[in-house]
Amino acid sequence: MPSLLDHPVESLPGIGPTTGAQLRQRGYATVGDLLWLLPRGYDDQRRPTPIHALRDGEYAVVEGVVREAHSFPRGGRVGFDARIEDDGAPAGQDGYRELKLVWFAAIPGLGRRFSEGTRVRVAGRVQEYRGTATIAHPESLSAEAPGAIVPRYPEVPGVRRKALRKAIRAAVDRAASAVPDLIPPGLRAELGVEPLGQALRAIHVPDPVAFDADPEAPPPGYRRLALEELVLWELALRLRRASEKGGRAERFAAGPVTAASEAFPFELTPAQRNAVSEVSRALDSESPMKRLLQGDVGCGKTAVALVACAQVAGGKAQSVFLAPTELLAEQHGETLRPTADELGLRLGLFTGTLSKGERRSMLDRMATGAVDIVVGTHALLSGEVRFANLGLVIIDEQHRFGVAQRLRLGTRGATRRPHLLVMTATPIPRSLALVLYAGLDLTTIDAKPPGRVPSITKMVSRNDRAKVFRQIERALEADGRAFVVCPAISESDEMVTVEETFAEMCAHFGERRVGQVHGRLSSDARREAMRGFAAGEQQVLVGTTVLEVGVDIPDANIIVVEQAERFGLAQLHQLRGRVGRAGQKSACLLTFGEPLTEEAEARLQALCDCDDGFRLAERDLELRGAGHLFGYRQSGASGLQFANLIEDRALLGRAADLVDRIVAADPTLDLPDHAPARAAVDRWERAAAVREDAG
Ligand code: ADP
Ligand code: MG
Numbered sequence: 001m002p003s004l005l006d007h008p009v010e011s012l013p014g015i016g017p018t019t020g021a022q023l024r025q026r027g028y029a030t031v032g033d034l035l036w037l038l039p040r041g042y043d044d045q046r047r048p049t050p051i052h053a054l055r056d057g058e059y060a061v062v063e064g065v066v067r068e069a070h071s072f073p074r075g076g077r078v079g080f081d082a083r084i085e086d087d088g089a090p091a092g093q094d095g096y097r098e099l100k101l102v103w104f105a106a107i108p109g110l111g112r113r114f115s116e117g118t119r120v121r122v123a124g125r126v127q128e129y130r131g132t133a134t135i136a137h138p139e140s141l142s143a144e145a146p147g148a149i150v151p152r153y154p155e156v157p158g159v160r161r162k163a164l165r166k167a168i169r170a171a172v173d174r175a176a177s178a179v180p181d182l183i184p185p186g187l188r189a190e191l192g193v194e195p196l197g198q199a200l201r202a203i204h205v206p207d208p209v210a211f212d213a214d215p216e217a218p219p220p221g222y223r224r225l226a227l228e229e230l231v232l233w234e235l236a237l238r239l240r241r242a243s244e245k246g247g248r249a250e251r252f253a254a255g256p257v258t259a260a261s262e263a264f265p266f267e268l269t270p271a272q273r274n275a276v277s278e279v280s281r282a283l284d285s286e287s288p289m290k291r292l293l294q295g296d297v298g299c300g301k302t303a304v305a306l307v308a309c310a311q312v313a314g315g316k317a318q319s320v321f322l323a324p325t326e327l328l329a330e331q332h333g334e335t336l337r338p339t340a341d342e343l344g345l346r347l348g349l350f351t352g353t354l355s356k357g358e359r360r361s362m363l364d365r366m367a368t369g370a371v372d373i374v375v376g377t378h379a380l381l382s383g384e385v386r387f388a389n390l391g392l393v394i395i396d397e398q399h400r401f402g403v404a405q406r407l408r409l410g411t412r413g414a415t416r417r418p419h420l421l422v423m424t425a426t427p428i429p430r431s432l433a434l435v436l437y438a439g440l441d442l443t444t445i446d447a448k449p450p451g452r453v454p455s456i457t458k459m460v461s462r463n464d465r466a467k468v469f470r471q472i473e474r475a476l477e478a479d480g481r482a483f484v485v486c487p488a489i490s491e492s493d494e495m496v497t498v499e500e501t502f503a504e505m506c507a508h509f510g511e512r513r514v515g516q517v518h519g520r521l522s523s524d525a526r527r528e529a530m531r532g533f534a535a536g537e538q539q540v541l542v543g544t545t546v547l548e549v550g551v552d553i554p555d556a557n558i559i560v561v562e563q564a565e566r567f568g569l570a571q572l573h574q575l576r577g578r579v580g581r582a583g584q585k586s587a588c589l590l591t592f593g594e595p596l597t598e599e600a601e602a603r604l605q606a607l608c609d610c611d612d613g614f615r616l617a618e619r620d621l622e623l624r625g626a627g628h629l630f631g632y633r634q635s636g637a638s639g640l641q642f643a644n645l646i647e648d649r650a651l652l653g654r655a656a657d658l659v660d661r662i663v664a665a666d667p668t669l670d671l672p673d674h675a676p677a678r679a680a681v682d683r684w685e686r687a688a689a690v691r692e693d694a695g
Helices: 017-025 031-035 161-178 185-191 196-204 208-213 221-244 257-261 270-283 301-314 326-342 356-368 403-411 430-436 465-477 498-509 523-534 569-576 598-609 613-624 626-630 649-665 672-689
Strands: 041-044 059-074 077-085 098-103 119-125 127-129 132-136 139-141 149-152 290-295 318-322 347-350 373-376 390-396 419-424 441-445 456-461 481-485 514-517 540-543 556-561 587-592
Touching: 031 161, 031 196, 041 059, 059 098, 119 132, 149 161, 161 196, 185 649, 196 221, 221 649, 221 672, 257 270, 257 301, 270 290, 270 301, 270 419, 270 441, 290 301, 301 318, 301 326, 301 373, 301 390, 301 419, 326 347, 326 373, 326 523, 347 356, 456 598, 465 481, 465 498, 465 556, 465 587, 498 514, 498 540, 514 523, 556 569, 569 587, 569 598, 569 613, 587 598, 598 613
Parallel strands: 098 132, 290 419, 290 441, 318 373, 318 390, 347 373, 390 419, 456 587, 481 540, 481 556, 514 540, 556 587
Antiparallel strands: 041 149, 059 077, 059 119, 077 098, 119 139, 127 132
């Protein structure tokens, strides 16, 4: 039976094909989806503020009489403005005497509604402009109806505020009670947990009494959403752990570790040595290692991984080194090869772009044990791949890797399980890692190789291209290389593209000096671009976030991230890690489109102020919630992002208790009461398995 939640958004009042399309584009296709379009705050439209008492920057409802109104031409469109005054303004007051209303693109009917002498009621954020209080694009309210506390929804382009509010309100009235709960009714009743739909309703339809008590406080409904989110996390991790239990691994003696540690052109740092010995000990055990190796970008995780491969090869077993992109797999192959050769380890590459013959031959070598280390991409997860004796799986930068995929490879076939080492450059506080990566042990590399100077990070408006060019020129004069990262490849109205930026850079620096790299190029073209850039034939490389992880070009000394506000903090820190790797001075320019939201500004500012990946990760958690740490985000509407694992420990404890109860009653979630939980966990697993495409 199709649920009320599944009805199309167009079934809601005021949503026609055009506005419906806009909503769908944003991921809000159904009535149920819309319930998850949550307000950022609330505006109080109950009490008008007299004009003289208006304050710059504050939201207000204003009543007044139109004194003057006209339309004006503006960039091919028609704008409209009107001046209103208090009805019989008290004389001798300080403050504004009038309020200006302005529409930069006029809406039909404005002239009539705002004709001179009419009493009007409007609402919006007041901004002082040249000494005059102004509201741009005010909301026009009925002068008679009593005002209300209205939710302030995120803007959906092409959908008017009022229409959106009305549609969501209708969605709440029709369908909130149909929202499925993870927590079964019996347990909810016993523990006094309100239904999820009720919490959603309270968020969309705020209670005036609670609002008046503290207008800034988020409604209590949000805590309920956070609990729901945490229950899902806990439940999904718990089920996964249960399915992973058991199994034995081969023991690998630590013999080869000393020689391997000395095979690098550098000396391992104490932090690396410590990591090597923790990993080495874990490999010398029958219980399969499941370990997270974390460390800030550039701290030298790769060397630790290679030593582990050497230890495993010493026991005549094979290691797999999984990279998130082809570019990275190839690069890892190249950087690992000299040391692998030195140690007499046979290294092979397995990606999706091998020729048929190469592929055959690699499959063969893997299956017969004629290769010790295989570096590759998710192509390695294909069913054809067989190993003679797989001893160790290393996953690099797993935040771009589906967790489920990771497990499939770890557990398939064989009676003995391979050891597992997951490497991540998204450092998180230890206490948090234990929760998030439940089931993984933790090794942390907490210091970088000596001689690194932090890059200087600055924010630059997208409007100031001269500054960007100047900085790049300066970096190139120091024999450097410049990365320019864009959020999109081509054809985007909203996003800066590689295509346009490539053209821009060519025009400024000359075509011969600029290269480009992104996921839509053939792998040959990509390789050639990387080679040319590494060799210094091109000095500017424009690309997407394929550059984010691991790309190692020692000469690179500046990175420009276009529209940095569109990237996450962890991602930006990663990108910044691409420069200054040889210890030289380096810079990171974060260009931003204006206006910048407060949250985005806080994020970018954090990067300018701080170079420590762990501290940034904490900041990121504060700003955005934990879901992002996994690079996992459910599509549009159902992406729950309400819990903050740093602040919500108590709630997490509560979630864990709830999950204990659920799992104790029904370990596999087969009972009808647990159907919503089952569905949510499956969705969670699917989302986790979706590999983020590397541009
Ligand atoms: P990440 O932890 O980000 O994966 P990498 O393993 O790519 O870091 O190492 C970053 C760079 O530092 C590489 O160029 C590597 O050769 C170099 N490196 C690693 N360990 C050391 C060390 N102990 N001393 C000097 N350079 C090192
Ligand atoms: Mg790396």
